Amino acid sequence: MGSSPGGAGFHQLEAHQPAGVATRSLAVPDRDLPSDEGTPLKNRLYRWMGCNIGRNVEIMQMAWLDHFRPELISIGDNTLIGAFTHITVHGYEGSGRFRYGLVEIGANCTIGAGTGIGPIRIEDNVRTLPGTTVSPYLARIRAGSVVGFSPPAVQAPARDLPQEQGES
Numbered sequence: 001m002g003s004s005p006g007g008a009g010f011h012q013l014e015a016h017q018p019a020g021v022a023t024r025s026l027a028v029p030d031r032d033l034p035s036d037e038g039t040p041l042k043n044r045l046y047r048w049m050g051c052n053i054g055r056n057v058e059i060m061q062m063a064w065l066d067h068f069r070p071e072l073i074s075i076g077d078n079t080l081i082g083a084f085t086h087i088t089v090h091g092y093e094g095s096g097r098f099r100y101g102l103v104e105i106g107a108n109c110t111i112g113a114g115t116g117i118g119p120i121r122i123e124d125n126v127r128t129l130p131g132t133t134v135s136p137y138l139a140r141i142r143a144g145s146v147v148g149f150s151p152p153a154v155q156a157p158a159r160d161l162p163q164e165q166g167e168s
Helices: 041-048
Strands: 001-007 008-015 024-029 073-075 090-094 096-099 101-103 120-122
Touching: none
Parallel strands: 073 101, 101 120
Antiparallel strands: 001 008, 008 024, 090 096
16 A cells, blocks of 8 residues: 655555556545544544544554444543454343443553453553453453453373473
8 A cells, every 4th residue: 555645735545456456545634644643533533423532542443432322432541442342332131222331441541452341430541451351340440450361370281291200
């Protein structure tokens, strides 16, 4: 994928196709290119939907923020939302009934890839390890916490252990 100037304040992004297929291009405003301010285009889209997204927030690829009630999602400044993370504000209770709740993620947090988040209050400087599911198990995570799980110890089968001297 190449890039070239596309006019005042724009960058032309080109996706090169195999021979015989037309080249596609998209004009993207310079202000929407990745910068030290997070991912501006994606953040602006989530803000337009109703989410409260702080400054310098990075939302990585394939993260999913609930579109049913996005105004119930709040993400603080300098926070990273890892790839494949799911943030949901609703739960289906059956018979056409839904339950909604606030998702508040504080400032300076790192939400690991694949984290599952439901209604919860995550305070500042919290880190979740990849693959962690924090709600409905927790209602609040205190500032400075690291949340995850300890995998069970792995032991080699007895036949793979070296034999001690003197044993036959």
